[in-house]
Amino acid sequence: MSQSLAGKEVMVTGASAGIGKASVIALTAAGAQVLATGRRQAELDALVRHCGAGQVRTLSGDLNDAGFVDELAAAASDVDIMVNNAGILTYAPLMDMEFDDVEAMFRTNVLASYRITHAIAKAMAARRRGHIIVMTSIAAREVYRLGVIYCATKHALSAIARGLRIELQGQGVRVSEIAPGMVDTDIRATSTHPAVVEAVKNRKFTALTAEEIAEAVVYAAQSDDNCCTDLIELRPRSSAQN
Ligand SMILES: NC(=O)c1ccc[n+]([C@@H]2O[C@H](COP(=O)([O-])OP(=O)(O)OC[C@H]3O[C@@H](n4cnc5c(N)ncnc54)[C@H](OP(=O)(O)O)[C@@H]3O)[C@@H](O)[C@H]2O)c1
Helix, strand or coil: CCCCCCCCEEEEECCCCHHHHHHHHHHHHCCCEEEEEECCHHHHHHHHHHHCCCCEEEEECCCCCHHHHHHHHHHCCCCCEEEECCCCCCCCCHHHCCHHHHHHHHHHHHHHHHHHHHHHHHHHHHHCCEEEEEECCHHHCCCCCCCHHHHHHHHHHHHHHHHHHHHHHHHCEEEEEEEECCECCHHHHHCCCHHHHHHHHCCCCCCECHHHHHHHHHHHHHCCCCCCCCEEEECCCCCCCC
């Protein structure tokens, strides 16, 4: 039996674009009140106009900034559900990666993600109630050419999600992992290496839409308290690896 999201408070990180933005729209359509965060306030303002000021409040800032994370955690201290979605990606052959890009991916996808999750999870554990939905990727379980560092960050994030589940299940907090394959968003815009551009151009499948992933977020969010949606994997047809 699924539960209604009417009156539920949800925080979504990475809400200014792509999967996060689609998730806010889908969650509010299902009745949730959303705290939407990302760095770009103009994009968050557009989301408020789309969903309605009564449904969405915003707080913009950089999740790599510890001061901002404290502010966000205080604003989100009562949320019933957290969608930990913000992330970045730069693809290139491992031998051609810039170390700054490597560091940025580990910082944002693992360390910043853990910092905000840790703060929210503590509040949920104290209340003995809550649900954390973590956006990992198919890259959390596979290693593929051109995406090795991104895969490494998503393996790490998935390990943290699974560990949180073990540690918090006795305190009433559920942890779900949503692991999409390729989704049609702007996340690959920073990946300009010719090998990546060529690979993306020659792919033999159609990427998923952000709205399809948002449906999985709503499914996980609505799942009954005793029904743990531990892992939802979604991939485009014809994209399975060996
Ligand atoms: N697209 C895919 O193929 C795919 C597949 C599997 C998993 N995923 C995962 O899904 C999540 C969302 O990806 P997407 O494709 O929707 O990407 P996107 O369209 O590029 O959106 C990324 C979001 O993360 C936010 N963000 C990035 N760095 C941030 C920071 N330092 N502080 C605060 N917010 C930050 C961005 O907001 P601002 O730019 O406004 O800060 C934006 O809202 C990521 O974790 C990604 O790894 C994506």
